Amino acid sequence: MTRGLAFDVSHLLAGGMVLASFMLLYQDRVFSLLRVFALHALVLALSVAWQANVQAAPHLYLTAVIALAFKAIVIPVALHRIVVRLGIHRQLETVVGVGPTIMFGMGLVALSIAVILPVLPDADPLAREDLAFALSVVLLGLLMMISRRNAVSQVIGFMSLENGLVLAATGAKGMPLVVEISVAFSILIAFIVIGIFLFRIRERFDTVDVGAMDSFRGERR
Amino acid sequence: MLIVAALAILCLILLGLCGPLHGRLGHATSIAYAGAAGATAVLLLMGLAALIGAAGAAPVTASLSVGLPWLGAHFRIDALSAYFMVVVNLGGLAASIYGIGYGEHERQPGRVLAFFPAFLAGMNMVLLADDAFAFLLSWEFMSLSSWLLVVANHRQPDNLHAGYVYLVMASMGTFALLLGFGLLAGPEGGYAFETIRAAAPGSGRAAIVLALALLGAGSKAGIVPLHAWLPLAHPAAPSHVSALMSGVMTKVAVYGFVRIAFDLLGPPDWWWGLVVLVLGGITAVMGVLYALMQHDLKRLLAYHTVENIGIIYIGLGLALAFQAQGHAGVAALGLAAGLLHVLNHSLFKSLLFFGSGAVLVATGERDMERLGGLIHRMPATALYFLVGCAAISALPPLNGFVSEWMTFQAILLSPQLPDWTLRFAVPAVGAILALSAALAATCFVKAFGIVFLGRPRSLEAAAAREADRWQLGSMGALAALCVVVGVVPGLFVDLLGPVTQLLVGDRLGPQLGLPWLTLVPVAEARSSYNGLLLLLFIAFSTVAPALLIHRYATRATRRGALWDCGTPTSDPAAQYSAGSFAQPIRRVFGAMVFHAREHVDMPQPGETRAARFHVDLRDLAWDFFYDPVARGVSAVAGRMNHLQFLTIRRYLTLVFGALVLLLMVLAVWH
Structure with a gap:
C-alpha cells in the first residue's frame, strides 16, 4: 500500500461525508432525511475503519463498529419507529429556502478550508485536510440545526455534528480510545434525552414543530 | 520548616469547627481563640x-x-515572605488574645468563630504560595473568609451592603491578578514563580502586568480610587476582625504587590516608580482628608488605613524609581522605609481598632458625637489608645515617626536622580506626605480628644466600664511594641536587610552595632536619628519642670472664679464636638475634595422643633468612578434583557454566528 493511496482514499471518504452533509441539507422529508443520515454514518464508519488501517491502530476498528452499529443502524431505525408511532408530520419546514441554505453551506466549507489550511502549514497533509473536512461537517450540522423547524431534523443535525467531531478525532494520530468511547456514549445519551423530549413535546403539543413551543411561550417568531 | 507551617495552618482551619460546636462545647470561644x-x-x-x-x-x-x-502546589519561605509572616502573625496573635475577651461580648459568636481562624490561615497561605495557582487560591480563600466575617452581623442594616461592595471589589481584584499572572506565565503556562522569574517579560507586557497588579493588589490594599469598599467593610466586621482586615490583610495585599513588582517582573522601567509614587501621594492625602470628616470611630480608622497604605506605596515607589536609575542603596532605603511602615501600621492600627472595640463593648457606641470623658472610666484603654494615636501621628519617639522619617530621607536624596521628571515629582510627593502627616495628627487629636476627653455626651458613655484583662493585655503589648520599635529601630532595620538584599540587591548598613542605638540610614554626616536619646530628652524635659514647679511654685491660697473649661453651661452638648473640630479643614478642602454643602434648617417662627445644621459630604470616587460604571452595567443589562427570552433555534443561531465570525477573523487575521 502506498502513501498516495492512503491519502486518496481517506480524502475520498472525508469528502464523501461533506457531500452527505449537503444531502442532509437538501432533504425535505423526514424518512429520506433518516436514510441519508444512515449513509452519513456509514461513510463515517468506513472512514474510521480506513484510518485504523492506515494508522495501524486496531482500537479504531472498535470505533468504526460503534459508529456503524449505533449511528448507521440503531439510531435511524429507532427514530424511524418513533416518527411512525407518533405520527409525526413528515414534512420538514425550512426557515430559509433550500437553495440559499446550500449556497451558505458552500461558503462554510470554503471558510473551514481557509481557516485550517493556513493554520497548519507544516502538519501532515492527511491530518490537515481531514480536519478541514471535519470542520465543514460540524458547521454544516449546525447550519442544519438552525435552518429547520422540525425537532427531528434538529436531532439529526446534532448527530451529524457529532459525526464531524468523531471524524476529526480519528484523523489525528494517537487519539486515545477513551475519548472516542466517551464521544460515542455522549451521542447515545443525547439521543435518549432528545428522544424522550420528542415524546414529551408530542404529548403536550401534538406536534414536533418547535415553532409550536415558541408560540406556547408567547414569543413571536 | 514548611511542615510545621503546614501543620499550624491546618490547625487553624480545624479550629473553625469550634464555630458550629459553639452551642454544645463549653468554652468554645476561649478554645478557638487560644488555639x-x-x-x-x-x-x-x-x-x-x-x-x-x-x-x-x-x-x-x-x-x-x-x-x-501538571503544576502541583509550590510553597516557599524566603526573606520577603518570612518578614510578612512576622507582621501577619504578630497582628493575628494580638487579635486572637484580644478575641478571648472580646468574643465573650459577641451576640452570635459561632458566626465569627468558624471563620476567624480560617481567615488567619488564608493570609498565611498567600505568603507561602510559590506558584500563581496556589497564590490565587489562597488569595480568594482569604477574601471569602474575610467577607464571611464582614457579614457576620448581617442583621445590622448597612452590613449587607458593605459585604456586597466588598465582594464585587474583591472579585474584580482577583480577576485582575488572574489576568496578570496569566500574562506573566506566557503561552507556555509556566505558572510556578520559579519559571516566571527565569523568563523576564518584555517591557510592554511588564507594564500591563504592573497595571493589573496595582488594580488587583491595590484594590485589596485600598489605593484611591479603589478604596471605596474599605471604609464600608472594615468597620462592619467585629472589632478584632476589623483590626485584622485593616492592620494585617491590607499588608498581605502590599505583599502581593511587592512580590509581583519587585520579584517577578524583573528590573523596573523608570516610570513605574513615578506611577506608584503619585498614586501613593494621592492615596495618602485623600485618605486622611476623608478620615478627618468621619465621626464614626471605626470608619475614621478604616479611612486612615487608606492614608497609611499611601505612605507605604510612596516608599515602594521611591524604591522602584531609584532602582530603575541604578541607585540600589537608596532603593534599599525606600523599600526598608515602606516595609518598616508595614510593620508599624499593623501594630498601631490593630491597637487603635482594639481600643475602638473596647469602647464599643463598654458603651455600644461608634459615633464619636455620643462619646467623651472615657479617660475617667477607662484609664488603661485611654493610655494605650493615646500611645497608638501618637504613633500613627508620627510623633517621636514612637514607631510611626521612624518609618516616615526614613521615607523622607529617601525623598531628600532625590537630587541624585538623573531623570528630570522624577527630580520634580519626588519632592512634590514629599510635600504631600508632609501635609498628610500633619492632617493625620489633626485627625487623631480629634479622635482622642472627642472620645476620651471632655465630659460624656451620652448616658452610655457616662456608664462605661473598663475592658477586661485579655483586651487590655493585648493592647498593652502592642503599645509596648510601638515604643520598642520607635526606640530600637536599628534592630528592625537590620531584620529587613535580607529582604532588601533579595529585592533590590542592596541593604542598609548594620545599625544595631552603632553607639546609643542610633539609626544612620545613609551616612552620619547627612542624618541620623536616635529614639533613645529623644525618649530620655522628652522624659527629662517633662518630668523636671513638673518637679520644679511642684517644688518651687507658691502655695499661697488665691480666691477667684472657678474655671469652667470653656463650657459655661452645664450641658455636655455644649462641648466642642467632632464636627466642630473638622469644620476648619472642611472649609479649606471641602468644596473641592468632598463637594461639601452646609445648610441650616431653621424652623419658621412659631414652630417648636429645633434648628438643625446639615453637612453633606460625598466621596468623589463614587461620583466619578463607581456610579458611571454601575450605570453603564445596568444600562447594558437592561438592553440585553430580551436575550433571555429567545427561542432555542435563535440561541443556536447566535452560537453559530459567533463561531462563523470567529473563524472568519481567524482566517483573515492569519
Whole structure:
C-alpha cells in the first residue's frame, strides 16, 4: 500500500461525508432525511475503519463498529419507529429556502478550508485536510440545526455534528480510545434525552414543530 | 520548616469547627481563640527564625502534588515572605488574645468563630504560595473568609451592603491578578514563580502586568480610587476582625504587590516608580482628608488605613524609581522605609481598632458625637489608645515617626536622580506626605480628644466600664511594641536587610552595632536619628519642670472664679464636638475634595422643633468612578434583557454566528 493511496482514499471518504452533509441539507422529508443520515454514518464508519488501517491502530476498528452499529443502524431505525408511532408530520419546514441554505453551506466549507489550511502549514497533509473536512461537517450540522423547524431534523443535525467531531478525532494520530468511547456514549445519551423530549413535546403539543413551543411561550417568531 | 507551617495552618482551619460546636462545647470561644493564638505564635516564631536565618541560606521550598495536575502546589519561605509572616502573625496573635475577651461580648459568636481562624490561615497561605495557582487560591480563600466575617452581623442594616461592595471589589481584584499572572506565565503556562522569574517579560507586557497588579493588589490594599469598599467593610466586621482586615490583610495585599513588582517582573522601567509614587501621594492625602470628616470611630480608622497604605506605596515607589536609575542603596532605603511602615501600621492600627472595640463593648457606641470623658472610666484603654494615636501621628519617639522619617530621607536624596521628571515629582510627593502627616495628627487629636476627653455626651458613655484583662493585655503589648520599635529601630532595620538584599540587591548598613542605638540610614554626616536619646530628652524635659514647679511654685491660697473649661453651661452638648473640630479643614478642602454643602434648617417662627445644621459630604470616587460604571452595567443589562427570552433555534443561531465570525477573523487575521 502506498502513501498516495492512503491519502486518496481517506480524502475520498472525508469528502464523501461533506457531500452527505449537503444531502442532509437538501432533504425535505423526514424518512429520506433518516436514510441519508444512515449513509452519513456509514461513510463515517468506513472512514474510521480506513484510518485504523492506515494508522495501524486496531482500537479504531472498535470505533468504526460503534459508529456503524449505533449511528448507521440503531439510531435511524429507532427514530424511524418513533416518527411512525407518533405520527409525526413528515414534512420538514425550512426557515430559509433550500437553495440559499446550500449556497451558505458552500461558503462554510470554503471558510473551514481557509481557516485550517493556513493554520497548519507544516502538519501532515492527511491530518490537515481531514480536519478541514471535519470542520465543514460540524458547521454544516449546525447550519442544519438552525435552518429547520422540525425537532427531528434538529436531532439529526446534532448527530451529524457529532459525526464531524468523531471524524476529526480519528484523523489525528494517537487519539486515545477513551475519548472516542466517551464521544460515542455522549451521542447515545443525547439521543435518549432528545428522544424522550420528542415524546414529551408530542404529548403536550401534538406536534414536533418547535415553532409550536415558541408560540406556547408567547414569543413571536 | 514548611511542615510545621503546614501543620499550624491546618490547625487553624480545624479550629473553625469550634464555630458550629459553639452551642454544645463549653468554652468554645476561649478554645478557638487560644488555639488561634498558639498557631499564630508558632508561625510568628517560624517567620522570625526564617528571617534571621535568611541572610546566607537558600530559601526553603516544598511542592505538593495537589492542585492542577501538571503544576502541583509550590510553597516557599524566603526573606520577603518570612518578614510578612512576622507582621501577619504578630497582628493575628494580638487579635486572637484580644478575641478571648472580646468574643465573650459577641451576640452570635459561632458566626465569627468558624471563620476567624480560617481567615488567619488564608493570609498565611498567600505568603507561602510559590506558584500563581496556589497564590490565587489562597488569595480568594482569604477574601471569602474575610467577607464571611464582614457579614457576620448581617442583621445590622448597612452590613449587607458593605459585604456586597466588598465582594464585587474583591472579585474584580482577583480577576485582575488572574489576568496578570496569566500574562506573566506566557503561552507556555509556566505558572510556578520559579519559571516566571527565569523568563523576564518584555517591557510592554511588564507594564500591563504592573497595571493589573496595582488594580488587583491595590484594590485589596485600598489605593484611591479603589478604596471605596474599605471604609464600608472594615468597620462592619467585629472589632478584632476589623483590626485584622485593616492592620494585617491590607499588608498581605502590599505583599502581593511587592512580590509581583519587585520579584517577578524583573528590573523596573523608570516610570513605574513615578506611577506608584503619585498614586501613593494621592492615596495618602485623600485618605486622611476623608478620615478627618468621619465621626464614626471605626470608619475614621478604616479611612486612615487608606492614608497609611499611601505612605507605604510612596516608599515602594521611591524604591522602584531609584532602582530603575541604578541607585540600589537608596532603593534599599525606600523599600526598608515602606516595609518598616508595614510593620508599624499593623501594630498601631490593630491597637487603635482594639481600643475602638473596647469602647464599643463598654458603651455600644461608634459615633464619636455620643462619646467623651472615657479617660475617667477607662484609664488603661485611654493610655494605650493615646500611645497608638501618637504613633500613627508620627510623633517621636514612637514607631510611626521612624518609618516616615526614613521615607523622607529617601525623598531628600532625590537630587541624585538623573531623570528630570522624577527630580520634580519626588519632592512634590514629599510635600504631600508632609501635609498628610500633619492632617493625620489633626485627625487623631480629634479622635482622642472627642472620645476620651471632655465630659460624656451620652448616658452610655457616662456608664462605661473598663475592658477586661485579655483586651487590655493585648493592647498593652502592642503599645509596648510601638515604643520598642520607635526606640530600637536599628534592630528592625537590620531584620529587613535580607529582604532588601533579595529585592533590590542592596541593604542598609548594620545599625544595631552603632553607639546609643542610633539609626544612620545613609551616612552620619547627612542624618541620623536616635529614639533613645529623644525618649530620655522628652522624659527629662517633662518630668523636671513638673518637679520644679511642684517644688518651687507658691502655695499661697488665691480666691477667684472657678474655671469652667470653656463650657459655661452645664450641658455636655455644649462641648466642642467632632464636627466642630473638622469644620476648619472642611472649609479649606471641602468644596473641592468632598463637594461639601452646609445648610441650616431653621424652623419658621412659631414652630417648636429645633434648628438643625446639615453637612453633606460625598466621596468623589463614587461620583466619578463607581456610579458611571454601575450605570453603564445596568444600562447594558437592561438592553440585553430580551436575550433571555429567545427561542432555542435563535440561541443556536447566535452560537453559530459567533463561531462563523470567529473563524472568519481567524482566517483573515492569519
